[in-house]
Amino acid sequence: MSAAERLPFHDSALSTRKRIDDLLGRLTLDERIAMLHQYSPAVPRLGIAAFRTGSESLHGVAWLGLATVFPQAVGLGATWDEELVRRVAEAxxxxxxxxxxxxxxxxGTGRGPNSLQAWAPVLNLLRDPRWGRNEEGYSEDPVHTARIGxxxxxxxxxxxxxFLRTAPVLKHFLAYNNEDDRCVTSSALRPRVLQEYDLAAFRPVVASGAATGAMAAYNLVNGRPCHVTPLIETELRRWAEPTGHELFVVSDAEAPSNLVDPEHYFDDHAESHAAALKAGIDSxxxxxxxSATPFGRLREALDRGLIDxxxxxRAVRRQLEIRFRLGExxxxxxxxxxxxxxVIDCAEHRALALQAATESVVLLRNTGLLPLDATRARRIAVIGPLADTLCEDWYSGTLPYQVTxxxxxxxxxxxxDGEVVVADGADRxxxxxxxxxxxxxxxxFDVVDWGDGVLTFRSxxxxxxxxxxxxxxSLAADQEQIKSWDVAETFRLVPVDDSVLFQNVLTGRYAVVDPVDxxxxxxxxxxxxxxxxxHELLRDGTAEALAAAVSSDVAVVVLGNHPLIHGRETEDRKGIALPPSQDSLLRAVAGVRRETALVVMSSYPYALDWADEHLPAVVWTSHGGxxxxxxxxxxLLGQAEPSGRLPQTWYRADDELPDPLDYDVIKAGWTYQYHRTPPLYPFGHGLSYTGFAHRDxxxxxATVTQDASVDVSVTLTNTGLRPGSEVVQLYVRALDARYEAPRLRLADFRKVGLAAGASRVLTFRLPADALSHWDVATGAFTVDPGHYEVLVARSAENVVLTAxxxxxxxxxxPRALVGHRVLAVDFDDYSAATIVDATRTTGDAxxxxxxxxxxxxxxxxxxxxxxxxxxxxxxxSDNGDPGERLEFWTDEGLLAEIPVPATGGRYEWTTASAELAVPAAGVHDLRVVLHGTFRLTGFRFSATG
Known part of the structure; x- marks a missing residue:
């Protein structure tokens, strides 16, 4: 475009707001509607290029070919190293x-260059270790997740x-932690869980100004799809206001269509797309x-008056702001x-990938076997399905090389002058x-059993x-990596008499042979x-592994998961046990080689009770790139310190975990904050090759007001003979809470490297609001007066100092009820209740x-x-059955009973009332009992009839 053709929106001297105003005014309405699709078309008459929202950038650039692959997000979380994580994201x-x-x-073609909008990081909390996308989050704790985020x-x-180098988009808003039926399941969040847990991971990241956008989640929250939740405006965008920038909110793939099918939340797509746009979805x-289909739906919504x-x-303006900030x-x-x-996979990034992978390794157990001495452990047997292979996950780039x-x-x-002997344990x-x-x-073929009878065959x-x-x-042995949305490389061998059937897991179909050709x-x-x-066994994989172990000085058994098999996007794990074949291989090797170290390479925790009891060393790493x-x-060889710490709890095998769809971390007992059974390896756990002492x-x-802070100092000393790193973890807990408080809660942390014998005084600023909880009576965070403890710990179960x-x-x-509308969801406790949507646009019931x-x-x-x-x-109430009623009780008996009338539907609300049996007096615990299928959104006591 010549200088004479330059328009005001090209003028870099103008404010971004004025430039956006100018450009927006030059776009036709249809051009603006077209920009609401992920693939925003070019506008040649204005010299505007095509724009695509989103490139996957979770732990390196994904889906675009060879690129530096860093550890999975859960591995980055295990580093507890904010500066390292920042450098990984920079690379x-x-x-x-x-x-x-x-x-x-x-x-495609003609859609412009790859996007500079980065769909990362994932801030969903790792509440349930069975979540199929566990690998994508940083930890189970909101403070830790927010800091790393x-x-x-x-x-x-x-x-x-x-100018932004790239524009990060936070995933996935909100309370998304199950894959099974993820598009139709609802996460029931009472206000305390919503505010103290799920929102708490997103709030600091948005408020920091570091995030530029967010992606809505597939699931529903309190009965309402996340793509139409009012929380986008009332929470997300409200937090961003002080930063001076609005968030650009995008949908997840195909989620707008899900609002009609399979969720059936709206009757047609024009209505659903209108609702999503008005709720705050910008793309x-x-x-x-x-693009034609979404454009048509939005155009229809406009023509029908559902949007204006x-x-x-409003949505286009948010997109344009990002594009201006990216320098387009x-x-x-x-x-x-x-x-x-x-710069792609350059030497500097390779070195950073090594550092990140090293710092993410967690030493779970060690009775002296580690570190190995390379001059004494001259022959090491490396055994197991992950001994000599690395895996890509769905959101990783293509590995430029592999160091197994x-x-x-x-x-x-x-x-x-030592050697390694490899035995993958696979049967041939x-x-x-x-x-x-x-x-x-x-x-x-060499056959690996990944559990539940699911096998892979390698030529x-x-x-x-x-x-x-x-x-x-047809079948072909042609895949170097298993990496596709529909995994076509897993099979089952189904015994039939003295033969087997060959079945594909994806399709469920069986192999047949054409009798002619x-x-x-x-x-x-x-x-x-x-x-x-x-079926002929040509090589016994376990026997080969045992031979390798017997002939070696040390056995390193590398077990774990394949990121695309059992536990992945669209599929949750059924449990946390190792696959039986891996467990039996481990036990067999340990039976012949006492010097056996277990390395778990996995996207999520396993129950390792037997290994912890019988093996001298257990190590965990995520798929580290x-x-x-x-x-x-x-x-393993002691050239580096094991400085990783667990970002989530590793439970025991006999620990009955709550239902995956029970999102009430408080009542269900999720995470280190509320889980009542001692875990195998707690949140924050990780051993070292040196020793650390915490003192002073x-x-x-000793006192603090509700709006003040205290400084907390502690001295850390490396008491060992080698340098090392420690993660000093600062927790708090309430001692006499009037609410169900966490057992303890992370307030701050710092990773510190110290030379042997060195000491350092660490100081933390602890604001009183780190002690706060969401007060359902006032609808705000509050810090109750009373007694608390400040704890310095090496993990959530290893407290070393308290004050x-x-x-x-x-x-x-006391909660004032008379003359005040009380929201039904603002209860202190409950039984046999769930939270649903009051209307399609706002409110809970x-x-x-x-x-x-x-x-x-x-x-x-x-x-x-x-x-x-x-x-x-x-x-x-849909039906108003004669038996449906609402009761109000105190310790003195029944206060009132309200028969429930039929209102004509779940979103058709009416007010029903009753006189109290006797006038109430004083402060009581009030119980509200619902008999029937109706919904309650609020109630009010009055002093006059």
Whole structure:
């Protein structure tokens, strides 16, 4: 565009707001509506390029080819190192810029360069270790998650005063922690859980100004889909207001369509898209590159009056602000223009990947076997399905190279004239057709059992995975990695008499052999139609592993998960036990080689009771990326300190975990804060090769007012003979709470490296609001006066120092009920109740969790009922059965009973009332009992009839 054609929105001297106003005014309405799709088209007449929201950047640039692969997010969380995480994100964003400038877009053509909007980090809390996407989050704790999240966002954005290097988008808002039926399940969050737990992970990151956007989650919260939740505006965007920037909120893939099918929350797509736009969704990731369908729905919504032009403009304005901040309209001022393609997987990023992988390793148990001495452990057997392979997960880039555990150990031992012997524990088998006599795939396979009978077959000839071709049902051993949305590389062998059937897990179909040409296809729908295969064991994998262990000085058994098998996006784990085949391999090896170290390489915790009792050493790492093996070798051989600490609780095998859909961390007993059974390995746990002493815990004051702070100091000393790192963890707990308080709660932490014998005084600023809880009576955070403890700990179960702290201030008053509307969800405790939506757009209601069975009870503690003579309740009921009623009780008996009338539907509300049996007086615990299937959103006591 010539200088004469330059328009005001090109003028970098103008404020961004004025430039956006100018550009917005030049776009036609249809052009603006088109910009609401993920693939925003170019506007050639204005010289505006196409724009695509979102590149996956969780632990390195994903889906665009070879790129530096850092440890999974849960591994980054295990480092507890904010500066390291910031540097990882910085490297990721630099590579994302390189892809943007120098590599074509991965999907489609003519859609412009790869996006500079980074869909990361994931701030969902790791409440349940069975969550299929456990690998994507940082920890189970909101303070830890928020701190690591801020660091990652700052690394992505860069520190330029005007331009973003990339624009981070927080995932996934909100309370998303199950994959099974994720698009139709509802996470019931009472206000305390909502405010103290789930929102607490997002709030500090948004308030810091480091985040530029957020992505709504697939699930529902309190009966309402996250894509239409009012929390986008009332919470997310409210937190961002002081930063001077609005958040650009995007949908998750296909989630706008889910509002109609499968959620059936709205009757048609025009209505659902309108509701999402008005709720705050600015970009619709729906129908892939088919912009026409979402455009048509939004255009129809506009024509029907469901949205207006102002709704469209508001969303487009937020997109344009991001694009201006990314420098799209100021190419001459672009501070990142010099980034070249050579930064992708450069030497600096490789070194950083090694550091991140090393710092993420957690030493769970050690009775002296580790660190290994390379001059004495001359021969090491590396055993197990992950001994000599690395895995990619769904959100990782393509590994530019792989340093496996075997590779890493071999490189070090080779310098000491030692050796590594590898035994993956896989059986080598031949499957021969009884029809043709030919081998399946014309080869023999090494078979790995990942649990639940799910197997992978790797060709001995080329080392590649056997894969189903879904277009014709044929098979080919042609996959170097298992990495696709629909995993076609997993199979089952189904015993039938003296033969087996060969079944694909994805399709459920069985292999058959064409009697004419002998071609194998996996097309049979039933076992009766399937081919019978003779199963011949050519090599016993366990026997080979035992031979390797017996002939070696030490055995390192590397077990864990494949990130695309059992526990992944769309699939939760059923339990936390190791696959039986892995467990039996471990026990067998330990039975012949006492010097056995277990390395768990996994996306999530396992129950390792037997290993903890019988093995001298247990180590955990996430799937740590390209440098995993070098990092583990450094830790195992003592070249590096095991400085990682667990970001979530590792439970015992016999610990009955709550139901995956029970999101009430308080009542269900989730995480270290509320779990009542001692875990195997607690949150924050991690051993060291050196020793640390904590002493002289000093508070600047023994008392604090409700709006003040105290300084907390502690002296840390490395008492060992080698340098090391310690994570000093500062917790707090209430000693005499009037509410169900956490057992303890993380308030601060710091990772510190010390030379042998060195000491350092650490100081923390502890604000009183670190002691706060959400007061349901006032609808705000409050710090109760009373007695608290400040704790310095090495983990949530290993407290080393405590100090008392007293909060002074006015005592909380009883809950005033008379003349005040009380929200039903603002209960102190409950039984057999669940939370649902009051309307499709706003408000919560309570209803019995199991309609037709036991009644639901809500408890409101310390309620002042003085002078109350009447109560009225806001009720919605589909049917108004004669037995449906609402009761109000105190310790003195039944106060009132309200028959529930039919209102015509769950969103049709009416007010029903009753006189109290006798006038109420004084402060009582009030119980509200719901009998029936109706909904209650609020009630009010009055002093007059």
């Amino acid at each position: 990721t964003s630099v590579e994302q810029r390189a892809f943007h400038y120098h590599r074509p877009t991965m999907i 801020v660091a990652f966002c700052r690394g992505l954005t860069g520190d330029h005063h005007r 619709f990731t729906d129908h892939g590159e088919d 032009e102002a709704d469209v403009n 309209f100021d190419p001459d001022l672009d501070p990142y223009a010099g980034i070249g393609p050579e 555990v075997a590779d890493g150990l071999e490189a070090v031992l080779g310098d000491h 088998v031949a499957l021969r057709s009884r029809t043709s006599g030919e081998l399946l795939g014309k080869t023999v 001995v000839e080329n080392g590649r995975y056997l894969s189903l071709k879904r277009d014709d049902g 002998g071609r194998v296809s996996v097309t049979a729908e039933t076992p009766d139609a399937a081919e019978r295969w003779e 390209q440098e995993t093996g070098r990092a583990l070798a450094a830790v 815990l000093v508070l600047s004051s 008392p702290l007293t909060v002074v201030g006015p005592a909380p008053s 309570v209803t019995p969790a199991e309609p037709g069975s036991a009644s639901a009870t809500l408890l409101f503690r310390s309620a002042d009922l003085s002078g109350a003579v009447r109560v009225e309740a806001e009720i919605a």
